Amino acid sequence: MLVDTGSAVTLISKNVYEKLGEIKPKLTEVSTILTTADGEPMKVMGASNLLLQLNNHGFIHSAIVADLGDIAGILGLDFLSKYEVTISASQGTLTFPNFTVKLLIDSDVQATCARVQLADTVQVPGRAKMIVREKIDADLTGNVDSILEPIDGFQGEKHVLIPKSVVQTSDTEVVFSILNPTPHAVILKRNLTVASLQPIKEIMEENFQQPTSSTEKSVKIPEHLQALTENVSDNLTFSQRSDIGKAISEYADVFVGPDGKLGRTDLVEHSILTETDRPVKVLPRRLPISQREVAAAEIDKMLKNDIIEPSHSPYSAPIVLDEVKYLGHVVSADGIKCDPEKINSVKNWPVPESVSDVRSFLGIASYYRKFIDKFSTIAFPLTQLTCKDKRFIWTDECQESFVTLKNALISTKVLAYPMRTDKFIIDTDASNFGMGAVLSQVQNGEERVIAYGVRPFLGLKGDTVRLIENF
Structure with missing residues (x-):
């Protein structure tokens, strides 16, 4: 300025x-x-x-x-x-x-600055660059490396351009180039001032001082916030950068401290109606296996920084819940298990008296079949009752199958989550009634079941079943 x-x-x-x-x-x-x-x-x-x-x-x-x-x-x-x-x-x-x-007085800066003038009239051809040797209006004493800067009229505002460059002067002469980008020749008259010249040494030795105010206080930015000022846009002016620095210094207490904790504020208060209003609940989102470790690390970090805390409130939000009910299942940090509220209805389930009753019982039992080992084998007598053109006869085998399934549902195990870093174990088995498999992993030194898989042999002949067993 x-x-x-x-x-x-x-x-x-x-x-x-x-x-x-x-x-x-x-x-x-x-x-x-x-x-x-x-x-x-x-x-x-x-x-x-x-x-x-x-x-x-x-x-x-x-x-x-x-x-x-x-x-x-x-x-x-x-x-x-x-x-x-x-x-x-x-x-x-x-x-x-x-x-x-x-x-910064202009006379101090320009003390050794010289003007470059044309010694003779010059005609620069169209679309051409011309190298000229012209005179200096001051003696710079010998061969001196200098900065040549064109004056305003030769910086692109007119037809002829003189590039800013480092040149070597020889007493009162200097060699530089003139560019004419137009298709027509341009005539530059004698004694026309076209550029200024200043020795590089003088520029380096000058002691430029930044403007300072006698009433200005130094701005001190905490060390952990200095990156904020270093990463600002290059398009900002010096004044704008200074404003950002002062704002950060003045309001340093609103940023995260060096210990990483956010802190708390009492500047704003609000009330939550807990007696008449329904609790706010947000369903948890499904999380890919690859992101579970990241989510767990972030939750642990927020716990350590006192941002969140364990809660059993009916108010809920995704990720930070320690236990979630979803489609008849309870999902927790320990794994997946049956929803006790759904299973309680099985305790008092009456003995089926028709094929329709059997299908209803098998419907809820089959929904949780992944929690029951050898489900198809246990349920085979009941499954046979649902076959087409089969007479409904409730036998001792059917009663045993019915009671065994009820007890298995009431006492289901907690299935573990699959860990992509551990090896999977598959155990298979077969009988005259069906085949099954158990998918498991060794986690923390203990083999834990991830899922049970079953398939009954409905509609297959005895020879086929024996062939599968022998295989």
Whole structure:
């Protein structure tokens, strides 16, 4: 940002304005014609009231958005007068009523800067690059590595371009290139200033000072929050980055502390009606085996950080429940078991008196068959009663099958969850009535059943059954 007492108005670069993105204010038309120091008309986009910030102090001021090249903005006489700003050239300061800004005097920076002028009239052919040797208006003493920068008129605003480059000067001459991207030849007249030149050594040795405020306090950001300022977008300006740093420093207590615990707040209170309103329940979501370890680790982390706690409340949410009822099953950390409420109805189930009664009993028993070892063998006498054209005769075998299934359902085991990291074990068996299998794993040194599988031999002849057994 430049301070120019010769400028009647305050200007902001269009590049800075465009970086505001969606928050940039609308511009109003400017009727005044503005010109540069050399009399060239200035390209103006419009004017608006903008927030200008200097050393943490904000000023709402009307500024004109214009093409200023590499200059971010110009503080004009209107701004200096409105806010009673005093300039001290001897001390290099810009003094406001309540704070002071250190200035970087242009004469200090440009002390050894030289202008590059054309020694003769040059004609640059269309779509061509020309290497020229031109004169310097100051003696840089011998061969010096310098930075050559084109002036505003040769940075793409006109037809001819001069690239910014590192060059070596020879007393009062320098060699550089001129590019003409247009199809027509361009004539550049003698003594035309086209670029500036400054020795690299002088640039490196200059002691540039960042503007500081006499009333500004240093911003200290806790070590565990410094990554927040380091990871901000590169599109932010220095001022915006500073604002983020100050906000993080001021509200550091709302972030997670170095111990990883979130903490609590009493700033907001709310009430939950527990007498008349129904509890809020959210059904648990199915979780793939590959994600169960991750979920368990996150739950353990939240428990350690006092974010959650074990609860038997009717209020529920996914994942953090220690026991869930789902489709007649109880799912817990220990495994899967039958829902006791569903099984209790089996205790007092009356002895079937018809095929329809047998089918009803086998329906609920078959639903939990994965919990009962050799289910098809035990249920075979009852299954035979449901065959087509079979007379209903309740035998001692049927009674034994009925009682055995009832006891098996009441005392079902808890099935374990399959662990993808452990090996599976399959045990198979067969009889004259059916075949079965048990899928299990050794978990924590104990073999645990994951599921029982059964298949009755309905409609098969005796020879076929014996063949399967012998096989």
